[in-house]
Amino acid sequence: xxxxxxxxxxxxxxxxxxxxxxxxxxxxxxxxxxxxxxxxxxxxxxxxxxxxxxxxxxxxxxxxxxxxxxxxxxxxxxxxxxxxxxxxxxxxxxxxxxxxxxxxxxxxxxxxxxxxxxxxxxxxxxxxxxxxxxxxxxxxxxxxxxxxxxxxxxxxxxxxxxxxxxxxxxxxxxxxxxxxxxxxxxxxxxxxxxxxxxxxxxxxxxxxxxxxxxxxxxxxxxxxxxxxxxxxxxxxxxxxxxxxxxxx
Amino acid sequence: xxxxxxxxxxxxxxxxxxxxxxxxxxxxxxxxxxxxxxxxxxxxxxxxxxxxxxxxxxxxxxxxxxxxxxxxxxxxxxxxxxxxxxxxxxxxxxxxxxxxxxxxxxxxxxxxxxxxxxxxxxxxxxxxxxxxxxxxxxxxxxxxxxxxxxxxxxxxxxxxxxxxxxxxxxxxxxxxxxxxxxxxxxxxxxxxxxxxxxxxxxxxxxxxxxxxxxxxxxxxxxxxxxxxxxxxxxxxxxxxxxxxxxxx
Numbered sequence: 001x002x003x004x005x006x007x008x009x010x011x012x013x014x015x016x017x018x019x020x021x022x023x024x025x026x027x028x029x030x031x032x033x034x035x036x037x038x039x040x041x042x043x044x045x046x047x048x049x050x051x052x053x054x055x056x057x058x059x060x061x062x063x064x065x066x067x068x069x070x071x072x073x074x075x076x077x078x079x080x081x082x083x084x085x086x087x088x089x090x091x092x093x094x095x096x097x098x099x100x101x102x103x104x105x106x107x108x109x110x111x112x113x114x115x116x117x118x119x120x121x122x123x124x125x126x127x128x129x130x131x132x133x134x135x136x137x138x139x140x141x142x143x144x145x146x147x148x149x150x151x152x153x154x155x156x157x158x159x160x161x162x163x164x165x166x167x168x169x170x171x172x173x174x175x176x177x178x179x180x181x182x183x184x185x186x187x188x189x190x191x192x193x194x195x196x197x198x199x200x201x202x203x204x205x206x207x208x209x210x211x212x213x214x215x216x217x218x219x220x221x222x223x224x225x226x227x228x229x230x231x232x233x234x235x236x237x238x239x240x241x242x243x244x245x246x247x248x
Numbered sequence: 249x250x251x252x253x254x255x256x257x258x259x260x261x262x263x264x265x266x267x268x269x270x271x272x273x274x275x276x277x278x279x280x281x282x283x284x285x286x287x288x289x290x291x292x293x294x295x296x297x298x299x300x301x302x303x304x305x306x307x308x309x310x311x312x313x314x315x316x317x318x319x320x321x322x323x324x325x326x327x328x329x330x331x332x333x334x335x336x337x338x339x340x341x342x343x344x345x346x347x348x349x350x351x352x353x354x355x356x357x358x359x360x361x362x363x364x365x366x367x368x369x370x371x372x373x374x375x376x377x378x379x380x381x382x383x384x385x386x387x388x389x390x391x392x393x394x395x396x397x398x399x400x401x402x403x404x405x406x407x408x409x410x411x412x413x414x415x416x417x418x419x420x421x422x423x424x425x426x427x428x429x430x431x432x433x434x435x436x437x438x439x440x441x442x443x444x445x446x447x448x449x450x451x452x453x454x455x456x457x458x459x460x461x462x463x464x465x466x467x468x469x470x471x472x473x474x475x476x477x478x479x480x481x482x483x484x485x486x487x488x489x490x491x492x493x494x495x496x
Contacts, residue, residue, distance in 0.1 A: 058445070093388045095417035113278070116285040117418050136386035137355035139494050156281055164359065164410045171356050178352060201485030235487050236450030242491040245352030 023172050029065060033145070036165050037067075040158050042147035043128070044068050046076065047169060049143030050088060059088050064143070064173060075128075075148075082125040091134055091142055094119065097163060102129040102150065109152035114159060133166040140243060141174030178244065187246055191225040194218055196247040199238045275303055277411060284415060288422045293327045296419045297394075304408045306396035307376060310335060311416070314384055314391040315493070317342050330397065337370050351492065359385055359413040361406065375399050383413040387420045389494050435477060441495060443470045448487050448496045 023029065033045045046066035050059050061084045068075040083100070090098060099109040101123030109129040111118055118131075130148035145166040187195075190211075197207045204222070208215045222234050229244075231237040241247045275283070280303045287295050293311070301309040308330050316324040317339070328335060349357075365378050372378065377400040384393045394416045398404060436444075439460075446456045453471075457464040471483060480486040490496045 091388075094421040095385065095387050095414075096421050113281060116288055116422075117281070117415075135358075136388070137358050138386060138391065139351050139355065139491065141355055156277055160277070160411050160414055163414055167359050171358065174352075175356060198482075198484045199488035201481040201488075203482060232450035233452075235447055235484055238484050239448040239487050239491050239496070242351055242488060245350035247488075248347055248350050248492075 023176065026065060026173070026176060029169055029172060030067070032165070032169065033065065034067070036145070036162055037147050039162060040131070040147055040149075040152055040154060042130070042149040042152060044072070044075075044148050045145065046079070046148070047143065047145050047173070048080075048087070049141065049170075049173070050091060060084065061087060061143075078126060083121055086121055087132065087134075087144060090119065091136060091144075095134055095136065097134070097154075097159065098132045098144075099152070099154070100126070100130060103127050104150070107150050109154070111154040111159075114154060114156055117159070118154070131162075133163045135167050135170040137170060137174060141170055141177070143170055143173075145169055187225055187228055187241075188221075191221045191228070192241075192246050194221040195225055195234075195238055195241045198222060198234060199242065199247055274305060277303075280411070280415065284419055288419065293419075293423055294329070297327050297416070298329070300394075300412045300416055300419070301396060304396065304404055304412045305402060306381070306398040306404065308373070308397035310395040311420075312342070312393045312395065314346065314393040315389075317346050326392065330395075331371075331373060334366070334370050334372070337367065341367065354384070354391070357384060359383060359410065361404070361409040361413070373397075377402070381409065383409065383416070385413055385417040385420075387417060390420075392416070392420060436474060436495065440470050440474050440477075443467055444474060444487065444490045445496045447471070447483065448491060 029047075033047070037043075037045045044067050046068065047064045048061045049064050051062045061080050063076040063080075066076060083098075087098070090096075096117060096119045098121055099111070099118050100121035101108045103124050103126060107127070107129045109131055123129075128148040128150065129152055130146055131152055131154055132144045132146035134142075134144055136142045145162075147162070193211060194207055197210060198204075202210070204215050204218045207213075208218045211218070213221075222237070225241070226232075226234055226237040229237045229240045231240055238247070280299060283299045284296055287299065297309045297311055301307070308328075310328040310330045311326040312328075313324045313326055322335065322339060324339070325335060361381050361383050363379050363381050366372065366380055368378075376397050380395055380397050381404055382393050382395045384391060386392070394413065396404070442460065443456060446459060451459065453464045453467045456467050460467070471486070474490075475481070475483070475486050478486055478489050480489050487496075
């Protein structure tokens with residue numbers, strides 16, 4: 001369960017090399033997605049993420065990256081209408097890849113030996129067949145990478161390769177977001193300490209006692225942290241601080 | 249003895265463990281898939297974990313509910329063939345390790361094999377390395393970690409570790425589909441979750457009353473009830489709890 005900071009060991013596999021190259025923008029993900037698409041001879045790829053955590057009714061699928069292009073401008077919308085709810089629901093309970101058949105008789109997605117390890121969506125709803133790999137990272141950054149075509153044949157090599165790479169894509173997307181979401185000023189050590197204790201259920205008096213400060217100072221720290229985190233009160237600040245990883 | 253400080257990348261260095269030693273005779277991915285598919289119908293988690301352990305060339309597995317590890321007791325163990333004393337000894341270290349990494353770090357380490365050393369004072373089965381490997385993955389809201397013990401001197405293959413992480417997730421997805429009850433939903437009602445969601449967004453009771461069209465006292469009752477159910481003392485702590493457990 002150890003979280004390893006160490007990423008610079010010699011790399012016996014592709015997994016490591018991916019993590020070592022730090023990407024700087026979303027455009028860096030395109031060539032990787034295209035090469036993944038080629039593995040199963042798909043026409044297009046798309047990356048969707050689930051936004052608006054919390055209540056199931058508030059969640060929705062948002063398209064983050066795709067190469068459906070201008071000729072398929074409605075593809076993303078069609079997809080969400082057809083399968084959005086199914087994908088959101090699936091994310092809550094399973095890690096198994098999803099497959100679906102297209103509207104056309106010949107437009108199918110199949111797998112020879114992996115029927116047990118994939119879940120079928122209701123077919124014949126879209127002009128293309130496809131496969132979607134769920135990636136559940138945790139509190140944030142969950143979503144799917146998917147590949148669509150007229151015909152998809154998924155072998156076990158491609159399955160593990162693509163699903164593994166899908167995880168890296170989603171992690172890289174998340175780390176890009178986080179770098180952008182860094183507050184204008186970073187939180188000071190004291191502010192982090194106060195937030196942490198407040199999140200642990202301590203009231204200002206107790207925090208002051210524990211840190212050897214006056215109550216007013218503690219409230220000031222919590223106040224400045226709230227401003228830096230662009231929040232309206234300390235509760236929202238605590239929620240954001242956890243999501244951004246300042247406190248645990 | 250801190251587990252964390254002893255992390256190393258010994259297992260990543262040296263010769264890659266391919267085509268030499270016991271693994272050359274080891275099962276292929278197709279054999280693994282076949283075995284898991286046969287087991288999947290039987291609801292037998294240990295047999296599946298044993299197959300994965302064998303595939304990667306490890307000797308013992310421990311599948312843990314990483315999200316429950318903070319709590320007292322050994323309830324976090326889902327399935328294991330580690331020596332009992334070792335599990336009990338390690339649970340303390342795991343809890344502190346868990347609380348020291350942030351949610352974001354956890355999100356960014358999904359399916360990344362990481363290596364750490366077991367404490368010095370534990371008695372290991374003969375020939376087993378002091379080092380263990382762990383892989384985390386999520387199935388729905390459940391964060392699981394698969395921890396592997398392996399023989400001294402063995403280098404685990406990165407590719408096989410990736411396969412094992414994915415297939416452990418797939419296999420757990422079967423188990424989950426059958427056993428929905430295992431998911432502890434903290435018994436919060438839809439209304440209570442709704443209140444939590446808005447509080448985390450920084451809304452006051454008055455504002456939530458306006459949004460939901462119910463009285464402020466009702467909102468406060470919901471929140472009191474959330475605090476009782478989650479055993480938290482303040483609103484801040486209740487929100488922190490909700491964010492940590494992916495409830496909002």
